Amino acid sequence: MADTGDKEGASADTLLADIQKKITEAFDIFDHESNKTVDVREIGTIIRSLGCCPTEGELHDMLAEIEEEEPTGYIRFDKFLQMMTHVMLERRYKPVPEEMLLKAFAVLDQEKKGFLSQEELQKYMSEEGEPFTQEEMEEMLSAAVDPDKGVIYYKDFASMMAVENP
Known part of the structure; x- marks a missing residue:
């Protein structure tokens, strides 16, 4: 018989998998070249489609966190996934009721x-x-x-x- 710790671990893993699946699906819609990058101007739309409502200032802070050292105009999926996973797990930038x-x-x-x-x-x-x-x-x-x-x-x-x- 499994103890409740295993169930909690499994549900946390499921939550993480669900969140990462949503992030991946939203990103892929805007990855027109299918090369795991999107135009930096699309990031706000992607983030908002995931139910997060950051201000413009917060969005700029998020972009600064995931942009390359030398800005290319594109955001890489791996950096976006890592940042958005944290944002969604912490339930940051929740919409106003x-x-x-x-x-x-x-x-x-x-x-x-x-x-x-x-x-x-x-x-x-x-x-x-x-x-x-x-x-x-x-x-x-x-x-x-x-x-x-x-x-x-x-x-x-x-x-x-x-x-x-x-």
């Missing part, structure tokens, strides 16, 4: 109307914190704006934005 997103939108909705205009959202997203680029703004608005009313019902948008914890 939906309730917190709702509270943030409610603060912006000073008149308590339940929605924000496109102009209001653009103003808030381009003036504070890490400003969105025009391309990011257009992409977000295309997903956020109610096609009939032309406004952002933030309760619905917060639900769309919320990332389920893996």
Whole structure:
């Protein structure tokens, strides 16, 4: 009969294998040359697809950790796998829960109307914190704006934005 220590060891090994499988699959999608490298500009997308939401500053720190001594513009899989395994095991850069997103939108909705205009959202997203680029703004608005009313019902948008914890 196996003791519980063996079961815990097996489940830790399974967790590690599952995490590394997810990382490998996400990386491989962007490894267009199938040479175990990806363009450094794709790393943020890969990391976010794995359910991690680092800030731009945190992303730059992560890149500094895994880039070559002489930057090539590419990130090698072995370095990425090692770093992301630690990040995911430690559950770093967890996404913000939906309730917190709702509270943030409610603060912006000073008149308590339940929605924000496109102009209001653009103003808030381009003036504070890490400003969105025009391309990011257009992409977000295309997903956020109610096609009939032309406004952002933030309760619905917060639900769309919320990332389920893996």
